[in-house]
Amino acid sequence: DQQVKQNSPSLSVQEGRISILNCDYTNSMFDYFLWYKKYPAEGPTFLISISSIKDKNEDGRFTVFLNKSAKHLSLHIVPSQPGDSAVYFCAASDSFYGGATNKLIFGTGTLLAVQP
Amino acid sequence: DSGVTQTPKHLITATGQRVTLRCSPRSGDLSVYWYQQSLDQGLQFLIQYYNGEERAKGNILERFSAQQFPDLHSELNLSSLELGDSALYFCASSVARDGANTGELFFGEGSRLTVL
Numbered sequence: 107d108q109q110v111k112q113n114s115p116s117l118s119v120q121e122g123r124i125s126i127l128n129c130d131y132t133n134s135m136f137d138y139f140l141w142y143k144k145y146p147a148e149g150p151t152f153l154i155s156i157s158s159i160k161d162k163n164e165d166g167r168f169t170v171f172l173n174k175s176a177k178h179l180s181l182h183i184v185p186s187q188p189g190d191s192a193v194y195f196c197a198a199s200d201s202f203y204g205g206a207t208n209k210l211i212f213g214t215g216t217l218l219a220v221q222p
Numbered sequence: 223d224s225g226v227t228q229t230p231k232h233l234i235t236a237t238g239q240r241v242t243l244r245c246s247p248r249s250g251d252l253s254v255y256w257y258q259q260s261l262d263q264g265l266q267f268l269i270q271y272y273n274g275e276e277r278a279k280g281n282i283l284e285r286f287s288a289q290q291f292p293d294l295h296s297e298l299n300l301s302s303l304e305l306g307d308s309a310l311y312f313c314a315s316s317v318a319r320d321g322a323n324t325g326e327l328f329f330g331e332g333s334r335l336t337v338l
Contacts, residue, residue: 112264138325140325148331150329151224157325212257212265
């Protein structure tokens with residue numbers, strides 16, 4: 107049962123253009139969503155997050171949008187740079203606003219390639 | 223550098239054997255999480271410990287076990303290894319004190335296990 111889904115295994119974008127990575131979830135109890143970035147031979151690193159009470163969060167070139175009714179979130183990177191090439195994981199938590207655990211449920215990842 | 227340390231980085235062993243993976247969390251973090259990433263898979267949550275006690279359990283096989291010690295480091299024990307256990311095993315940590323939740327996990331660089 108895949109509660110967090112990233113249906114695009116890969117995405118190729120030209121440098122300077124917008125990258126849009128998508129993520130869908132099935133569990134309506136999720137109240138916090140995160141994006142992680144992973145380079146080869148490294149652990150995932152936190153990129154940006156959004157709580158369920160918001161529909162947008164922006165941090166520099168990175169913006170995350172949340173559509174709760176559609177159970178969908180997306181990560182926009184503008185402008186895309188070659189250094190952004192990595193695997194991006196979407197993750198969700200059901201205990202940000204309380205609960206004994208804040209384990210994250212991850213999607214399968216999207217490999218972003220930004221072409222110079 | 224996330225501050226989470228995992229050893230060993232690489233491990234090659236044979237089917238039927240037993241291995242132990244070690245994780246030191248970030249200074250001050252009370253929670254440790256173990257994740258497994260198999261080929262073309264997302265990060266699968268295995269288990270969480272909080273201040274020495276098991277807090278949440280995911281898709282962890284009965285052949286696998288973990289513990290968190292008084293100094294907060296954690297070990298993941300994998301026994302009766304099978305070819306399918308070959309994967310990257312990540313440890314993550316967070317503050318995750320009762321009643322407070324930062325939402326973000328900090329990941330180590332992973333331990334790559336190859337079972338031949």
